[in-house]
Amino acid sequence: MDTILCDELLQEIFHRLPLSSSSAVSAVSKRWLRVHRSSKTVLSLRLSPHNCTPPSLSTFLSHFPFLSSLSLTSPAVPDGDTAAFSDRLLLSAASSCPSLRHLRLSTGPISLFPLLSLSTSCPHLTSLSISLSRPLSLYWLALFHSLKDLFVVFTGEFVSDQFDSCFQQADAELKLETLGLTGIRQGDFGFAWLWRSCKKLKKLQLRSCEGIGDDASPSSFVNCLKGVEEVELRTCRTIVDEILLxxxxxxxxxxxxLVYDGGSREGLRQFISRSxxxxxxxxxRLPLDLENNHLLAVAESFRGLSSLRLQSCCLVTGEGLRTIGLAMSYRLEELALINCDVVEREPGLLTTLGQCLRRLRKLDLSYNEMLVDKEFVSMIASCNYLSELKLRGCKGLTNAAMVLISKSCKNLESVDIMYCGGIKAEAVELFVMNCPRLRRVQVEESKISDVARSRASSKFIEVVV
Known part of the structure; x- marks a missing residue:
């Protein structure tokens, strides 16, 4: 068999095998190991400073000549020299993988020199995820001519006068379309240049940010917003209102x-009314800042809304959600009420929403622990077009809920019933056997019987445990 199949045919076979078969394939013979490695385009490694040195990493990566996506993760170096270790790892990856397009390093902050080397060694790099320590320097971005997605975590203490002010005058034509930044401090230099140079930005993600840069940054920040289509603000309470305005x-x-854990009631209201x-x-996800008047304003201002996701919004009542349901009955295709106690406080609310939102394709009711069969069933009976359903952590649901899902939701392709204590193995088995379009199910391994596993395999259903 080893001599009958040519390398190209072996590679095609390897591509079609599940990931769980990789170790078995590699153990067949040295030739199969070589062919398997040469067929790999995506690789994720967790490294240890104790048993992984940059030379050994270079040698290992050289066996994967067509690698296009690489992720390296490493814990902190015991002696504290995390930056030097991260730099050496990056240099090893850059020299060994010239065809890289996606690189993610969760190994500690990177210094300037390895980034300059990376820009030369990997000219086709389109996605980069790294950590940088203060004082900050961002001008190296101008050397990455193919970079479209950038994710940076900023670490270290704030340092005044940390950036060459002369360089800020020289704008670049960055091709960035997605920009994710974590940990910006108020007064950080260099961001005015970055905002001015991001003229093609489509997606902006800010996490745990206290500011958007130094005094020159706010006026420059507006430049990158003009073509933005997606914005995510997570734990940025001090700047959310300013950005929304x-x-x-x-x-x-x-x-x-997306706004999680930040902002103010008035700032959100101003955005909705002025946008x-x-x-x-x-x-x-605004437990203490989202109220009914916000939902009423959303129903009035955003008639084209197709997806509404709410998490832990304890001040919202059924009045606001019913208004949303009536106003968007013909447009809303995704609804998430995650850990929202209004689901439990107001009987009949889910029934009303199910009757209004007849075009619903995705429903997420995760972590409503007190949700019972009667309330859930009354909604799901009207949701005949659901393709995705998430019930993770709904401990009050039982086998009866699964029976009705299989009867009412004939178009269901994906379901998450992880940590639903009242749903037992026998209900999961019947569900897998009777749901005609099911392609993915997330459930505890203990609830997957041999019959269910066999049926899932024959119907090409992915079981995630």
């Missing part, structure tokens, strides 16, 4: 907005 005044292209965009997706 700038979005409302300067961005008409915004289609998706001129055709928002289609709204995702909010």
């Amino acid at each position: 700038k979005l409302a005044e300067n961005c008409t292209s915004l289609m998706s907005l 001129r965009c055709d928002l289609q997706k709204l995702d909010l």
Whole structure:
């Protein structure tokens, strides 16, 4: 068999095998190991400073000549020299993988020199995820001519006068379309240049940020917002209101907005009332800041909304959600009420929403622990077009809920019933056997019987445990 199959045919076979078969394939023979490695384009490694040195990493990576995506993760170096270790790893990856397009390093902060080497060694790099320590320097971005997606975590203490102010005057034409930044401090230099140079930005993600840069940054920040379509603001309480106001005044292209754990009631209200965009997706986790009047304003201002996701919004009542349901009955295709106690406080709410939202394709009711069969069943009976259903952590649901899902949701392709203690193995088995379009199910391994596993395999259903 080893001599009958040519390398190209072996590679095609390897591509079609599940990931779980990789170790078995590699153990057949040295030839199969070589062919298997040469067929790999994606690789994720967790490294240890104790048993992985940069030379050994270079040698290992040289066996994967067609690698296009690489992820390296490493714990902190015991002696504290994490930056030097990270630099050496990056240099090894850059020299060994010239065809890289996606690189993610969760290994500690990177210094300037390895980044300069990376820009030369991997000219086709389109996605980069790294950590940088202060003082900050961002001008190296101008050397990455193919980079479209950038994710940076900023670490270290704030340092005044940390950036060459002369360089800020020289704008670059960055091709960045997605920009994710974590840990910006108020007063950080260099961001005015970055904002001015991001003229093609489509997606902006800010996490745990206290500011958007030094005093020159706010005026420059507006430049990168004009064509933005997606914005995510996570734990950025001190700057959320400022950014939302700038979005409302300067961005008409915004289609998706996510705000978690930040902002104020008035800031959110101002954005909703002033915005001129055709928002289609709204995702909010604002336990103490989201109220009914916000939902009423959303129903009035964003008629084209197709996705509404709410998490832990304890001040919202059924009145606001019913208004949303009535106003968007013909547009809303995704609804998430995650850990929202209004589901438990107001009997009949889910029934009303199910009757209103007849075009619903995705429903997420995860972590509503007190949700019972009667309330859930009354909604799901009207949701005949669901393709995705998430019930993770709904401990009050029982086997009866699964029976009705299989009867009512004939178009269901994906379901998450992880940590639903009342749903037993026998119900999962019947569900897998009777749901005609099912392609993915997430459930505890203990609830997958041999019959269910065999049936899932024959119907090409992915079982995630």
